[in-house]
Amino acid sequence: MKSWSSPHLPQLPGTGGPVSLHDSASRSVRATSPGPVARLYVCGITPYDATHMGHASTYIAFDLLVRAWRDAGHEVRYVQNVTDVDDPLLERAAATGEDWRDLAVRETDLFREDMTALSVVPPDVYLGAVETVPQAAAAVRELVRRGAAYRLPATGDVYFDVSADDRFGGVGGYDDATMRQLFAERGGDPGTRGKRSPLDPVLWRAAREGEPSWDGGDLGAGRPGWHIECVAIALEHLGPGFDVQGGGSDLVFPHHEMGASHAHVLTGTAPYAQAYAHGGMVALDGEKMSKSRGNLVLVSSLRRAGEDPAAVRLAVLAHHYRDDWSWTEDGLAGARERLARWRAAVARPEGPGARHVLDGVRRRLADDLDAPGALAVVDAWADAQLAQDPADQHPAAQHPVAQGGATQAPAAGEGSGPALVADVVEALLGVRLGAGREDGPATRG
Secondary structure (H helix, E strand, C coil): CCCCCCCCCCCCCCCCCCCEEEECCCCEEEECCCCCEEEEEECCCCCCCCCEHHHHHHHHHHHHHHHHHHHCCCEEEEEEEECCCCHHHHHHHHHHCCCHHHHHHHHHHHHHHHHHHCCCCCCCEEEECHHHHHHHHHHHHHHHHCCCEEECCCCCCEEECHHHCCCCCCCCCCCHHHHHHHHHHCCCCCCCCCCCCCCCCEEEEECCCCCCCEECHHHCEEEECHHHHHHHHHHHHCCCCEEEEEEEHHHHHHHHHHHHHHHHHHHCCCCCEEEEEEECCEEECCEECCCCCCCCCEHHHHHHCCCCHHHHHHHHHCCCCCCCEEECHHHHHHHHHHHHHHHHHHHCCCCCCCHHHHHHHHHHHHECCCHHHHHHHHHHHHHHHHHCCHHHCCCCCCCCEEECCEEECCCCCCCCHHHHHHHHHHHHHCCCCCCCCCCCCCCCC
16 A cells, blocks of 8 residues: 655754653653654554544654654664554444445545645555455464454454463553443443453454455454454554554544554564554543544645645644644644744745754654653744844844743854744654755655
8 A cells, every 4th residue: 555755854953862752651750762763653543534633643643753763873664554454444334335445535535635744654564454354363373373352153253361471551541340340431332241341342343245255264354353454463563662642632542552462472582663643532622533524624624625734733733642632623723824934934045053953852752752841942933933024134144032031142053043933843843844845855754
């Protein structure tokens, strides 16, 4: 499956520092410590509807991580999946009378367009569930061989025995009652009779009439469960112990918990990922977004309405990635105003030195991807720039720069500020400011 084109990534002076992230498993902010290659897996969409702001918030968050890692000198190996066969997709296709394959292709194409518009760096490996069925089936057969999976005679479905992993529960840290509740709410089947535990997840769904299925060898015809799909992809393309498993906070349990246990048993090693990072949920005017309520804010709808994708991205970046927050018209209006102010500031040929902007943005992003803090650094420079009389600005000028309520002179050697600020904002925050600036050679995502 093809990914999408990469945005331009300007080269910045020097390198950023180590990036720290909040790890859901340890409940703490910890420094990531990749080797030469930083390895990231972010769970992708189930393409039965268009990209909404919850999706945008998640993928922009991990886009910041990719940018910060690269700025710190790491090569990044980024893998993402598309769950292009699953119950919600099949149900939507049945309800609309559309072939499920056509629905998946159309919505995946729209997702690519939205990610391109939002300047999200693409994954290096972008794979659909359908094209990776053989790998997932092989993983299920291995779990059966190891005695960690069993078949229900009544249905022929194959389930994972969560007791096979003594680390089960370590990602989310929830008690049994909470796990059962979340399992029921998020696609699990705790009430299925014959399972060894209510929490055991399906690994292989035996073929049903009217549903797509594939040859699973000894498993028989069927299709993989949701969790094993991601594990098979991640282990093949990243290997065990990769740096970060990412997604929305609704994936902590059961998806990431179950995936970790599958991988622990398959590889005999732990942890599956060094850190589990999760983004918050996005509401609309204080009410949870849901397809049933019909209150989704879609990226494609905003684009069709003429919104600048850079303003949409800034509206997302105004919130810390781990926070639950609400999309509002006021928030979008504020992002439009910020974008216009920044663009006006960098449009001036000269201005306050800006090395402190580069350093400040790097520091904020290195501290658990603090995008609001990074925006504040750029705001302070822009305010100082716009407060100056353009007639007084020239290459030799050394203007005081307001930062954090104080006034400081730029350090020697900072040079002209506007060009550096534009590059910092584009490279690290993914917001293109310079109207008419020519892109250099694209950097592959």
